Amino acid sequence: MDDHPTTPSPQAHVCVLAPEQIAGPYFRNPKLIRRNISEGSSGVPLLLRLRIVDAATCLPVSDALVDIWHCNARGAYSGWSKVNPDQEVSVGSIGAIPRTDDDTYLRGGQFSDRNGCVRFTSIYPGFYAGRALHIHVAVRIMGSNYLDDRHVAWVGQLYLPEVASRPVLNTQEYAGRTVSVLNNAEDDYYTRMGGERSTLSIYPIGRDSWEDGYFGYMSIGIDTQAVSEHIKPEDFDTYTV
Structure with a gap:
């Protein structure tokens, strides 16, 4: 994936430690190393594009495994496709909601390149009851045995700017829900953990219309020595298919 031709690159000097957020109940580790995570999902x-930076040195973090996962246009997560996204759940911890299937759409990981960048092809996420639109991210600092390394250094959620989300949510794939989406400011996780610092920069891919899709990017500053409390080794063992 090439960068949008009119979009500036994330600034190299942006190296503030990014706020962590919970992994949520829909985390799993399918060990899918792929750029295109859509699996034909409509949307x-x-x-x-995400750029991973060492917050202490401002240097790019290469060879980190960056996983993302998010819901589809109707608010469903793969692995939990039969959970009704129009009914709010009151639990947020990993494993709190039993899996309903082995689907893997809209999940995957990439190793960061020498500039600290990873690139994904996906769809604009929808929403589920009680949340604003968001994308989950986890960053692992890898050892010699890449896919068995469990050093999760950072876990976060990235939010979508409402000016871009409004027209998307009015399209056929996203519209017709029985619940309303929360604005970012109405989402407790957004207001308590990051706010604007956790919001993606979004640009239309097409020069004249957003209908061809969007390009989104962010620089994420992490502590490479940290061990996140939000995804633990036992979470990988229990919830890997």
Whole structure:
């Protein structure tokens, strides 16, 4: 995926430690190393670039495994496709909601390149009851045995700017829900853990219309020595298919 031709690159000097957020109940580790995570999911295209930076040195973090996962246009997560996204759940911890299937759409990981960047082809996420639109991210600092390394350094959620989300939510794939989406400011996780610092920069892919999809990017500053409390080794063992 090439960067949007009119979009500036994330600034190299942005190296503030990014706020962590919970992994949520729909985390799993399918060990899918892939750039295109859509698996044919219907929705407005989203090309995503994330740049991982060491918050202490401002240097790019290469060879980190960056996983993302998010819901589809109707608010469903793969692995939990039969959970009704129009009914709010009151639990947020990993494993709190039993899996209903082995689907893997809208999940995957990439190793960061020498510039600390990863790129994904996906769709614009929908929403589920009680939350604003968001994308989950986890960053693992890898050892010699890549896919068995469990050093999760950072876990977060990235939010979508409402000016871009409004027209998307009015399209056929996203519309017709029985619940209303929360604005970012109405989402407790957004207001308590990051706010604008956790909001993606979004640009239309097409020069004249957003209907061809969006390009989104963000620089994420992490502590490479940290061990996140939000995804633990036992979470990988229990919830890997």
